[in-house]
Amino acid sequence: MALRFERKIPLVLFVVFLVFAVLGFFFYQATASARDIREREERTRILLLDLESVVAIMTDADADVRGFILTGNSTYSDRFASKKRQSDAIQSRVEQAFGQASEISHLVSKLSASAQDFWSKSASKIERRKIEGPAAAFTELSVTETKEPLDNFRAAANELKAFELNAAAERAAEFDLRLRVSIWVLILSVFAGIASLILANFLVFSEGKRRALAEGELIEVNKDLEHRVEIRTEELRAMNDELTFAATEREDLLAKERVAREDAEIANRVRDEFMAAVSHELRTPLNSILGWARLLREGNLEEEQSRKALTTIIKNSELQNKLIEDLLDVARIVSGKLQIENGRVAIVEVVAQAADSVRPSAEAKRHELVVNIQEGSDEIALNGDANRLGQVVTNLLANAIKFTPDGGRIDLNLKHENGRVEIEVTDTGIGISEEFLPMVFEKFRQDGSSENQKGLGLGLAIVRNIVELHGGSVMAISKGRGHGTTFRVILPTAETSPE
Secondary structure, three states: OOOOOHHHHHHHHHHHHHHHHHHHHHHHHHHHHHHHHHHHHHHHHHHHHHHHHHHHHHHHHHHHHHHHHHOHHHHHHHHHHHHHHHHHHHHHHHHHHHHHHHHHHHHHHHHHHHHHHHHHHHHHHHHHHHHHHHHHHHHHHOOOOOOHHHHHHHHHHHHHHHHHHHHHOOOOOHHHHHHHHHHHHHHHHHHHHHHHHHHHHHHHHHHHHHHHHHHHHHHHHHHHHHHHHHHHHOOOOOOOOHHHHHHHHHHHHHHHHHHHHHHHHHHHHHHHHHHHHHHHHHHHHHHHHHHHHHHHHHHHOOOHHHHHHHHHHHHHHHHHHEEEEHHHHHHHHOOOOOOOOOEEEEEEHHHHHHHHHHHHHHOOOOEEEEEEEOHHHHEEEEEHHHHHHHHHHHHHHHHHHHOOOOOOOEEEEEEEEEEEEEEEEEEOOOOOOOOOOOHOOOOOOOOOOOOOOOOOHHHHHHHHHHHHOOOOOOEOOOOOOOOOOOEEEEEEEEOOOOO
8 A cells, every 4th residue: 555645754754864874873883993993003002012122121131141240240130130020021911912812822932932941041140150150251151042042032023023013904904994885885875865855855746746636636626516507507597596505605615726726835835945945954964974975985184184074974964863853753743643751850950951052052153141040940840751841942042043143142041930830032133023923833934034044944843842742832922023032931840730
């Protein structure tokens, strides 16, 4: 069974949302992979430095052994013991790091055995010098038995370095592959989103065509009706009462047809304006995402620019997500499926969090955002959905910020009395015309006289629906263009709201 038009549009919007959810997941994977590779590169650098340090310490220790044999000075033997402890600590860290790789376990074992052999033979030389005295000095100096374990240690260290460098190169190649895959997924997702929008436009066009055909059929029916009425009039001219009744009925039908035509024209105009706005609002962040993705794919960006590109892509994805959430909320409102999760809500916390969330936007436009909370409001609670109530306050504040010129003032007031809570958002913005004020909470309606007209006209419609679901009311107050606007929300408290 074919889906109705009202069900096709939410389905297409859900597909768009799903596409960008997959996109966000792949970019999260790429970011996590990059972080993991950076951590491994840092580990590789430390391990390579540790290996170099052990070789240098062992070389210095060999020199200390020779110094002690020649001079008998205990400073050399103390330095030897200190270097051995330092080398053991670093070598233990290196062995622990490399011990997880079974393919180089023989190199780790060779490294450990060579180090142990070197320190053992060096300590033996020192002991012999202590016991036999200077007479054994020249004999020990001529013996090079520590050279072989030191060379073995260097060889094992070099092989471990080569292994770690190869592993680092493989990780870098793997990261490049993941990044390319993510970029292609991004490109495909963008095209899928565009295809979804094209499909939505096609559905709207098809619905408009179907309705146009229905209007044509209605006109034909009316013409046929008029013809039948005329024939009936000629036949029953003598029956004045019946003729009058038939004429009255005909006029009623024509009046209804005119009203239906006017309603259809208004619906078509609103639909066209809405689809144009949706296309613009979705296309703007999509263009930004696509542009940065292409730059990332070319691979010519520096690290800072790459981070900026990822930040911009994520930000625009979040904007798309917010737009889609608003559209889904409106779809739920239209279908009567928007629900709230009732619970005890501290309204002061909701208001404060909403103000904090929009404060950066207000500061960006140099607005003065003033929050006034009546004394004792901390003890006031409501029965409702904290997230949805926060959405109400945030939408009203965002609306005030949007339609207030730079350097304006926005007041957020919270009052309570007689078992109800009153939230007011007042701005010094452009105001609302008298003609548009009764329609300000209708879906897809915007004041055509506004120079700052952007968005889809959904925010205030969502606000009204959420407030009414909580048993409250919302109103808009404005003295006209250039005189600012006040939005007042009235909600029952937990003690007086119905069960």
